[in-house]
Amino acid sequence: MKKNLILILLSFFLIHTGQILAQNYPNKTIRLVVPSAAGGTIDIIARGVVQKMSESLKQPIIIDNRPGASGIIAMDIVAKSLPDGYTLILATSGTFAANLISHNKLPFDIIKDFSPVSIITESTFALAIHPSLQINSLQDFTNLAKSKPNTITYGSFGIGSISHILTESFNIQAGIQLTHIPYKSGPDTLNGLIGGQVSSSMDALTVLLPQLKSKRIQILAIGNTKRSPLAPDIPTFIELGYTGYTAMVWYGLFAPGNTPKDIISKLNSEIMKSLAESETKEKLQSIGLNPIGSSPDGLAQQIKLDIEKFTAISSVSKFVQP
Secondary structure, eight states, rough: HHHHHHHHHHHHHHHHHHHHHHOOSSSSSSSEESSOOSSSHHHHHHHHHHHHHHHTTTTTTEEEEEEOOGGGHHHHHTTSSSSSEEEEEEETTIIIIIIIHSSSOOOOOOTEEHHHHHEEEEEEEEEEGGGOOOSSSSSHHHHHHSTOOOTSSESSSSTTTTHHHHHHHHHHHHHHOOOEEEEESSHHHHHHHTTTSSSSEEHHHHHHHHHHHSOOOOOOOOOSOOOOOOOTSOOOOTTTTOTOOOEEEEEEEEEETOOHHHHHHHHHHHHHHHSSSSSHHHHHHHHTEEEOOOOOHHHHHHHHHHHHHHHHHHSOOOOOOO
């Protein structure tokens, strides 16, 4: 009886404290942890969307770039921060679902230690090749790969990274075998492709387009359900016969686990408001990103779907870090 009373009082205290925090939130600077170096796609999203949020919340939002270890360094910082809404993280399907299946042990619980706020936007990935392959289509690429198994190389952002998983997913569907060359980061992978150290790579369309325009690479197909207005001449994988194959990466905002729901709701409302601004929309669309927005439950559900999808792929390919 005494134990039950203590639990009831503790629950009341936590709820009441959470309500007080939410009513006064925010009243100081917010830190947004970004798991990449400055200048990357996720950093551009953070600065573009958060700028409007900062104005509306009337508090500065400081970007804290923490690259490395496939986003695990940044995620660990946020997982161990106070759940008061003053430390947030902008993460991706790679830093969440991909890390879960590619690491035997993480220093945090992806589900329990984070509170989803909203999906912000999504990016289309595309398959690019070095011109030295001397082919002009996805069909040529798969034919060459089938005639010479394991001779065509592909670069990724690292073992278990989103680029690794998306490429292996296509390889399985196409029935081809490529040799994987893992790099430490996206920029390193791109440099390897441009330099011809690897023959192919799956990367964000926004990252690949400048290299396409300078004719350093070719893009064979994009992973969206429809063609991109930024590259209308490039077909989708679906158009080319790979029904159901998409290569999309979402970017979402999270707070530490157990952050009061009222704070999560306020942050979600601010994101939706920011995404509705024409300036924010145009900024994202100009670099090939699709503004989305979602409920916290919508983001939580997306993570579960990705974990199921990536786990199924991992049963065929090896993604676990050595």
